[in-house]
Amino acid sequence: MTGLLQEYVARQAETRPDAVAVVLGDSRVTYGTLDVASSRQAALLRELGCRPRDRVCLLVSKSPAAICGMLASLKAGCAYVPVDVENPAARVELILRAVEPHAILADPSAVVLLDQLAAAGVLAPGTAIVSVIDEPLSGERFESAASASDWSGLDEIHEPALSSEEVAHILFTSGSTGTPKGVMITHANVIHFVEWATRYFNATCSDRFSGHPPLHFDLSTYDIYGAFRVGAELHLVPPGQSSLPHLLAEFIRSSRVTRWFAVPSAYALLAAFDAVRHGDFPSLRHALWCGEVLPAPVLRYWMERLPHVAFTNLYGPTEATIASSFYTVREPPQSDEPVPIGSAWEGGELLVLDERMRPVPPGEVGEIYIGGVGLSPGYWRDPERTRQAFVPWPGRKGERLYRTGDLGRVDDSGLVHFLGRRDSQVKHRGYRIELGEIETALGALEGVRECAVVATESEGFEGTTLCAAYATTPGASLDERALRRALRERLPSYMIPSAWLAFEELPKNANGKIDRPLLRQRFRELRGNRLQAVERARADTSGETAGAHR
Amino acid sequence: MNAPSTSSRVRRIVGDVLAADPPSDDTDLIEEGYIDSLALVETILALEGEFGVSLPLEEVDVDDFRSIASIAMLVEALSAGQARLRLAERGQA
Numbered sequence: 001m002t003g004l005l006q007e008y009v010a011r012q013a014e015t016r017p018d019a020v021a022v023v024l025g026d027s028r029v030t031y032g033t034l035d036v037a038s039s040r041q042a043a044l045l046r047e048l049g050c051r052p053r054d055r056v057c058l059l060v061s062k063s064p065a066a067i068c069g070m071l072a073s074l075k076a077g078c079a080y081v082p083v084d085v086e087n088p089a090a091r092v093e094l095i096l097r098a099v100e101p102h103a104i105l106a107d108p109s110a111v112v113l114l115d116q117l118a119a120a121g122v123l124a125p126g127t128a129i130v131s132v133i134d135e136p137l138s139g140e141r142f143e144s145a146a147s148a149s150d151w152s153g154l155d156e157i158h159e160p161a162l163s164s165e166e167v168a169h170i171l172f173t174s175g176s177t178g179t180p181k182g183v184m185i186t187h188a189n190v191i192h193f194v195e196w197a198t199r200y201f202n203a204t205c206s207d208r209f210s211g212h213p214p215l216h217f218d219l220s221t222y223d224i225y226g227a228f229r230v231g232a233e234l235h236l237v238p239p240g241q242s243s244l245p246h247l248l249a250e251f252i253r254s255s256r257v258t259r260w261f262a263v264p265s266a267y268a269l270l271a272a273f274d275a276v277r278h279g280d281f282p283s284l285r286h287a288l289w290c291g292e293v294l295p296a297p298v299l300r301y302w303m304e305r306l307p308h309v310a311f312t313n314l315y316g317p318t319e320a321t322i323a324s325s326f327y328t329v330r331e332p333p334q335s336d337e338p339v340p341i342g343s344a345w346e347g348g349e350l351l352v353l354d355e356r357m358r359p360v361p362p363g364e365v366g367e368i369y370i371g372g373v374g375l376s377p378g379y380w381r382d383p384e385r386t387r388q389a390f391v392p393w394p395g396r397k398g399e400r401l402y403r404t405g406d407l408g409r410v411d412d413s414g415l416v417h418f419l420g421r422r423d424s425q426v427k428h429r430g431y432r433i434e435l436g437e438i439e440t441a442l443g444a445l446e447g448v449r450e451c452a453v454v455a456t457e458s459e460g461f462e463g464t465t466l467c468a469a470y471a472t473t474p475g476a477s478l479d480e481r482a483l484r485r486a487l488r489e490r491l492p493s494y495m496i497p498s499a500w501l502a503f504e505e506l507p508k509n510a511n512g513k514i515d516r517p518l519l520r521q522r523f524r525e526l527r528g529n530r531l532q533a534v535e536r537a538r539a540d541t542s543g544e545t546a547g548a549h550r
Numbered sequence: 551m552n553a554p555s556t557s558s559r560v561r562r563i564v565g566d567v568l569a570a571d572p573p574s575d576d577t578d579l580i581e582e583g584y585i586d587s588l589a590l591v592e593t594i595l596a597l598e599g600e601f602g603v604s605l606p607l608e609e610v611d612v613d614d615f616r617s618i619a620s621i622a623m624l625v626e627a628l629s630a631g632q633a634r635l636r637l638a639e640r641g642q643a
Contacts, residue, residue, distance in 0.1 A: 465586060481569040493583035500569070527588065534591050538607075 003164040004187050006074045008194075008228040009035050016231055019205065022064040023255070024236040029064040031231065034071065039156035041072035041132075044146055048128040050102045052077030052160045055170065057101040059085050059092075059110035062215050062239050065132040065148075067224060069105040070169070070215075074187075077160040078102070079167040081182070082216040085109045087510050089116035091180065095172050096122050098182055098380060103128045106137055106144065115139040164188040170380050171218050173318050180510075182380030185221070189321040192373040194225045196345045200326070201259065201286050201312075203230045208255065208283070211236035212262040217512065218318040219290055223261055242266070245273035249280070256283035263512065264294040265450065271301040272449045272473045278305050290314035290323050292513070293418060293436070295443045296333040303332035315341035315418060319389065319402050321374040325350045325416060336444045340415040341408070348372035350416050351401070352408045357394050360409070367422055368408040369401040376402075407434070426455040426464050433466070433495055441490045442468060442497075445483065447476030450506050452514045453497060456523050467523040468497035471505055499523050556601075557622040563596045564618055575618040590615055597621070603628040 009031060012019060017032025029037075050056065056073040058080055060066035066082075073080035081099050083092055092113060096104075106114060106129055117123055118141035131137040131147035138144065164187040172180040197203070209227040211234050213219040227234040235255040241247045249270055252260055260281075267289060270276055287302065287309050294313065303311055316324030327342025344350040349371040352360050360366035371393055378386030393399040407419040420436025439453040451470040472478045480500040487496055501522060507515040557575055565571055570584050579585040585593065593615065594605045603625060614624040 465588075479569070481571070484570050493581070496583045498583070498586045498589065530588055530592065534588070534595060537595050 003191075004074065004162065005168055005190055005225055005228075006038070006071050006159075008225060009038070009071060012228065012231040016205070019231055020233045021228065021231075022067055022234045022236065024063055025238055027064060029068070031228075034064070034068060036156065037151075038068045038071035039075055039159075040151040040154045041068060041130075041148075042075035042157040042159070043154040044130070044151035045072060045076040045078065045103055046157060047154075048103055048130070048145060049126075050076050050078050052162060053166065054078045054102040055099040056080050057096065057099065057104045058082040058215070059104055059106045059113060060132055060215075061085060061107060061109040062211065062236050063107070064236075065107060066105075066215055067234075069132055070224070073105075074168060075157055075159050077162055077166075079169055079184075081170045081172070083172070084214060084216045084510055085113055087113075089113055089120060091510055093117060093120055093122045094180055095182070098180075099170060100124070101127060103130055105130050105132050107132050108137065111137060111139045115141050118142045162187075164191065165377075167377070169221075171216065171318050181382065181385060183218075183318045184377050184380055185218070185318075185321055186377065189374055189376060190221055190225055192347050193222065193322045193345075194229050196347060197222060197226055198229050200345065203232060203259070205231035207232035207259060207285075208257045209234045210252070210255070210257040210260045210262070212242060212260070212266060214239075214242075214512070217263075217291075218322055219261060219263070222322045243269065245269045245275040249275040252281050252284065257281075258283055259286040259288065260284055261288040261290070263291040264289050264298070265292070265512075267294055267302060268298045268450065271298045276302060276305045279308075280305060282308070284309050286310050286312065288312045288314055290316065293338045293440065295440065296336045296338055297444050299329065299339065300332045303329065313339050313341060316370065316374070317402070317404055319376050320348070320370040320372075320404075321376065324348050324370045324372075324374055327415065336440070338418065338440060340411065341418045342415055344370075344372065348374050352410050352416060357391075357401075362410045362412055362414075365407055365409050365419060368404045368406045368416065368418070370404060371396075371399060371401045375400060424455075426466075435466075438466065438468070438487075438491060438495050438497065441495075442470065442483065442487060444490075445478075445486050447472050447478045448483070449473045449476075450514075452506055452516060452519055454516050454520045454523065456499075456520055456527065465499055465523070465527065466495070466497040467499040467501070467519070467526075469501045469503055469506055469519050469522070471503045499526060501526060555622075556626050557618060559600060560597070560622045560625060561618050563600055564593060564621065567593045567596050572618060575622070577618070578616050579618070580612065580616055585615065593621075597625060601625050601629055603632055 012031040013035035019031050020028050021031045021034045022029045056078045058069055060069055070080050083095055104127060128145040131144040134149045136144045136147045167184045168187045169185050170182040172182050209223050209232055211223045235257050237251055241251055310328055312326055312328045314323035314326050325342045325344050327340045329339050351369045352366040353369050354360050354366050378390055390400045390402055393401045405422045407422050408416050410416055420434040424435040426433050435453045439451060442448060442451045449471045453468050455464040456467055457464060507518050509515040568584050568589055572584055598605055614620055
């Protein structure tokens with residue numbers, strides 16, 4: 001078995017140097033080129049003073065150059081930190097201050113951001129900015145120290161001998177406190193998953209993997225290394241196409257990808273715009289999703305149109321590397337209940353435990369814990385949060401469990417079902433309510449493109465106010481009143497949200513997930529405005545006699 | 551003139567304020583989750599505007615707002631009572 005991720009590429013370069021590794025639009029890079037270029041770039045990083053275990057930040061849009069930069073970082077013995085160039089500078093600043101990168105790999109998409117970072121004084125004098133294109137990069141306040149043309153003449157690096165337990169990359173996820181958490185992922189973490197997935201999905205060199213998620217998102221790790229493991233082609237979805245339903249469908253069609261791995265919102269988008277034809281995507285063999293619940297009606301839409309494709313639900317947080325459990329759906333779902341998250345792949349464990357960390361009986365709700373080889377060593381330079389999330393495994397000396405904060409239950413056949421976030425459980429009018437359940441029901445309504453249900457505190461008798469934010473499909477004339485009516489046919493009355501906001505598109509955070517704290521804020525404002533209106537109206541009428549209105 | 555009944559006017563107001571259509575005049579608006587504390591106040595305000603009655607919040611009995619039927623009864627009682635009161639006030643003046 002491979003010890004380090006870059007060895008996947010080296011192996012292909014040795015046996016099939018002319019095979020295509022990465023494709024983006026018209027540009028294609030072979031395994032031979034990718035291996036040599038990344039080795040030379042690694043030599044440059046070393047010349048710039050990068051030492052094993054240093055961090056290299058990636059401010060590069062999704063491209064073959066970005067992937068070459070990842071491999072170069074690994075070959076120099078460094079951990080790479082992919083950062084979304086669309087992130088606000090303030091958030092990138094937090095990440096840079098935390099990881100103290102020795103080098104920043106950048107392309108023209110990062111120039112504005114780098115200027116802002118330079119202005120904020122974050123670019124320490126020891127941080128080398130490396131342009132991954134041939135031309136140097138410069139802004140008003142920074143200049144690159146080197147560019148791609150500088151490494152083309154260098155000898156390939158002699159790679160440092162490192163253990164597969166070394167950190168390969170650090171992925172930042174949003175923390176509930178607002179400070180992003182850097183999840184350290186080792187070579188071994190990724191390799192364990194990739195080896196399992198290669199066997200399970202029966203991947204070969206004739207496969208074509210899609211690259212839909214952005215590179216700072218942990219799903220992309222499987223696209224990249226899963227493809228390289230078998231010498232397959234990785235077809236990157238051009239960044240601008242990711243959220244345009246018909247272009248995205250056309251990408252799947254024309255790239256002839258054999259496996260499509262995307263977040264549920266991408267599936268929902270294509271379904272909402274009816275962008276998938278019957279028998280579409282004839283090359284596709286596997287469709288996978290992870291990261292959120294895929295609404296059953298959306299899955300049904302896809303499965304009914306693509307009977308030749310196997311659909312697999314993957315589940316798992318970044319902290320447990322890509323995914324910890326899987327469930328392959330055999331038939332289009334009959335009911336609107338979400339499909340199970342399934343069971344752990346070999347090497348991992350998925351447990352549903354009570355608050356004293358004892359397994360709950362089948363059918364009962366508990367918290368999902370993950371154990372095994374996918375577990376990250378923890379959060380970058382944050383022992384406190386690491387201790388809280390990665391806890392000792394009762395009865396297993398020296399082993400840890402990751403506490404997901406997700407609720408689940410095990411069914412009679414041993415499959416785990418996801419029931420929403422632990423912290424999304426609210427008490428409303430005395431009932432214990434899972435916001436996820438309301439959200440699932442709302443999301444299943446015809447014409448609802450995306451939705452989120454959050455709770456805000458209320459001073460009234462109901463305890464909390466249930467708030468629903470939604471966006472409709474184009475052409476659907478759905479208002480709050482119609483949605484309420486439809487929801488009443490599916491949910492008990494105490495689960496009907498009382499505050500509603502319509503959006504063109506729901507606000508998202510840096511990781512592309514729905515920004516729930518922001519939504520709660522918007523609903524608090526809405527409530528505040530309603531209260532003010534009520535008070536104003538009462539103040540207006542208090543001076544008058546009651547009969548003066550008519 | 552064919553004046554709409556009190557309960558149909560209450561039904562329209564409640565529907566507009568709550569953006570909802572309770573299935574019947576006897577539906578328990580609170581139990582069935584149609585009305586929360588803020589919506590209750592908004593409903594009261596709208597009723598005051600529509601019927602020209604005064605419903606001091608501190609005197610409101612939540613039970614009177616359980617259904618469209620009970621709200622209609624309350625509004626009719628208040629209209630009659632407050633009309634008598636106004637007549638009495640005018641008589642004194």
